[in-house]
Amino acid sequence: MSTTPKNISLDVSILGREYRVACPEAERERLLQSATFLDRKMREVKEGGKVSGVERIAVMAALNIAHDYISTRGAGVEPGELIARLTKMTDALDRALESQDNLL
Numbered sequence: 001m002s003t004t005p006k007n008i009s010l011d012v013s014i015l016g017r018e019y020r021v022a023c024p025e026a027e028r029e030r031l032l033q034s035a036t037f038l039d040r041k042m043r044e045v046k047e048g049g050k051v052s053g054v055e056r057i058a059v060m061a062a063l064n065i066a067h068d069y070i071s072t073r074g075a076g077v078e079p080g081e082l083i084a085r086l087t088k089m090t091d092a093l094d095r096a097l098e099s100q101d102n103l104l
Contacts, residue, residue, distance in 0.1 A: 014039045015046065015054060030080075037083060041065055 005024035012019050013037035041061040045051055051060050072082050080086045 015042045015057065031099070033083065033087065038065075 005026060007022050008025045008028060009020050009022050010028065010031060012021055012032065014035055019033075019035075021031060028044065038061065041064060042057050045057045045060045050081070051057050069079055
C-alpha cells in the first residue's frame with residue numbers, strides 16, 4: 001500500500017498577483033512562508049526603482065535569494081534555519097513596534 005502524501009492547492013499572492021500552487025499538505029506552512037518571503041524580496045527589488053517589469057523583478061529577486069543562499073551555505077547555516085530565525089526576528093520586531101504604536 002502506498003503512503004503518498006495528500007496534495008492540496010493553495011492560493012498565494014506574490015507582488016499583487018494570485019497564483020494557485022499545489023503542494024503536499026504537510027508542506028502547506030512552508031509554502032506560505034516561501035511565498036511571503038518571495039513577495040517581500042520582489043517588493044524590495046521593485047521599490048529599489050532600478051528594475052521594472054514583473055519578469056525582471058522576479059529574476060533579480062531570484063538572483064538575490066540565490067546569492068544569499070550560497071553565502072549562508074559557507075557559513076554553515078541551513079536555509080530553513082535561516083528563514084526560521086529571520087521570521088522569529090521579524091515577529092519580535094513587529095511586536096515591539098506594535099507596543100510603540102500604542103504609546104503614540
